[in-house]
Amino acid sequence: MFYRIKIKDHIRVPPRMFNLTKKEAVLANIRLSYDNYISKELGFVLNVVDVGVIKEGVIVPGDGAGFYETEFELLTFKPELNELVFGKIRDITDFGAFMDIGGVEGMVHISQSMDDFVSFSKDKVLQGKKTGQTIKVGDRCKARIIAVSYKDLSNPKIGLTMRQEGLGKMELIDHQEIKKEAAT
Numbered sequence: 001m002f003y004r005i006k007i008k009d010h011i012r013v014p015p016r017m018f019n020l021t022k023k024e025a026v027l028a029n030i031r032l033s034y035d036n037y038i039s040k041e042l043g044f045v046l047n048v049v050d051v052g053v054i055k056e057g058v059i060v061p062g063d064g065a066g067f068y069e070t071e072f073e074l075l076t077f078k079p080e081l082n083e084l085v086f087g088k089i090r091d092i093t094d095f096g097a098f099m100d101i102g103g104v105e106g107m108v109h110i111s112q113s114m115d116d117f118v119s120f121s122k123d124k125v126l127q128g129k130k131t132g133q134t135i136k137v138g139d140r141c142k143a144r145i146i147a148v149s150y151k152d153l154s155n156p157k158i159g160l161t162m163r164q165e166g167l168g169k170m171e172l173i174d175h176q177e178i179k180k181e182a183a184t
Helices: 022-034 170-183
Strands: 002-013 043-059 066-077 084-093 096-100 105-109 118-121 125-128 134-136 140-149 157-161
Touching (some): 002 022, 022 066, 084 105, 140 170
Antiparallel strands (some): 084 096, 096 105, 125 134, 140 157
8 A cells, every 4th residue: 555654753964965955955865764765664665755844953962964853754655465456567487477566566476376277488478277368577467465574674575466356467357357247
């Protein structure tokens, strides 16, 4: 789920940035601290949306930098279990597909790619044995989040499934819905 989150933090501005306006210096340092930041509480920080209130700065003896209590807004993505996500297949390996779901990447294990026996070909295609359905790089897909792990904050893991009805390659889902409408 995407969120706009208001944060209050003390932002350090080094003396070399005192020539900038207070807002420019604080914004630059917020971006240094929070761009690509990942935590279990916030999820994935995608962007600094806006800087609000910046209070008077305090210079700490021995440091020389200014510290400004600041309120600012972040755009974050915090994956939630059972959440539906849309994305594009970025890569396919012999064990599954990697899907870009909007600034972050999730992995669909080969066993979770479709409700069929799935094989991997050297030209990076997953193919169902009975149905003949394929998933390849560039396909737009719909998936459900089934696992989220922040065990390694430098490389968090998002597990996805496309086996359930209504999930998978978008053009196949659209085709199935048209067939259902025609049958009724």
